[in-house]
Amino acid sequence: MLVDWPDATDQARPCRPTISCTADLVAPGRLEVEAGALYSGVTNGGARTLSFPVLLKQTLTPLVQLQVGSNGYTLIDAPSARYLDNVFFGPKLHLVDQGELRPSVAVSAQISLPTFPASGYLRTQDAFLTGFVSKDVGFVHADWNVGALFWRVEGSPAAQAFTALALSPSLPAPFGVAVEGYYFSDAGPLAPHDGGVRSAFSVAARSWLVVDVGGDVGFFPSTRAYSVFLGMTVVPAVVNRPDESATR
Numbered sequence: 001m002l003v004d005w006p007d008a009t010d011q012a013r014p015c016r017p018t019i020s021c022t023a024d025l026v027a028p029g030r031l032e033v034e035a036g037a038l039y040s041g042v043t044n045g046g047a048r049t050l051s052f053p054v055l056l057k058q059t060l061t062p063l064v065q066l067q068v069g070s071n072g073y074t075l076i077d078a079p080s081a082r083y084l085d086n087v088f089f090g091p092k093l094h095l096v097d098q099g100e101l102r103p104s105v106a107v108s109a110q111i112s113l114p115t116f117p118a119s120g121y122l123r124t125q126d127a128f129l130t131g132f133v134s135k136d137v138g139f140v141h142a143d144w145n146v147g148a149l150f151w152r153v154e155g156s157p158a159a160q161a162f163t164a165l166a167l168s169p170s171l172p173a174p175f176g177v178a179v180e181g182y183y184f185s186d187a188g189p190l191a192p193h194d195g196g197v198r199s200a201f202s203v204a205a206r207s208w209l210v211v212d213v214g215g216d217v218g219f220f221p222s223t224r225a226y227s228v229f230l231g232m233t234v235v236p237a238v239v240n241r242p243d244e245s246a247t248r
Contacts, residue, residue, distance in 0.1 A: 006206075067092055081118075196216045
């Protein structure tokens with residue numbers, strides 16, 4: 001197995017910092033890593049949460065990408081809790097390329113499994129199904145996701161639907177901005193309704209490295225009144241780089 005460093009031909013395709021993700025995959029052979037920190041709070045002195053989410057994506061073919069991720073190490077202040085959140089994994093399938101009129105389309109299916117027992121950590125087994133649609137419309141790139149989250153599938157499951165739409169207008173390189181609206185239905189007590197408007201600013205320090213910062217305001221202050229975040233998307237390595245000269 002040959003492992004190569006990234007170069008200018010390697011293009012990162014960030015999903016973070018929005019909830020909605022692109023239907024397009026990073027090129028085959030590329031390992032893509034997304035990582036960051038998310039701080040959120042509710043109104044009236046409620047709980048504040050700090051988490052460090054991470055997502056690893058390995059594209060195998062133009063059709064198939066394998067993903068492994070987690071909301072990461074999570075700290076909650078009221079009541080106090082410290083734990084490593086569930087680890088999720090599964091394939092993402094890129095079904096349709098963008099054309100003059102048609103969008104690019106992808107789907108994913110993931111299983112979420114609990115990690116180590118900890119005080120304040122609800123250890124459940126979950127399943128996620130998501131559809132992705134992406135399209136360039138003039139100078140705006142749009143990513144629209146719809147999906148279903150099935151919490152505690154091992155017993156007394158609760159289903160939650162969600163949708164998110166992120167719009168990213170073209171800016172002079174290396175800068176980028178995104179505005180997103182999102183909504184999650186109520187699946188209490190496991191997952192209360194959530195929603196809001198999120199905005200982000202990003203800089204592509206290299207074609208294979210994007211850093212971002214931003215925040216959002218929640219529609220349901222008792223669930224999440226606000227969030228701020230920062231992070232990055234990077235292609236740290238290329239596994240079995242395709243011989244692109246052979247196709248020319």
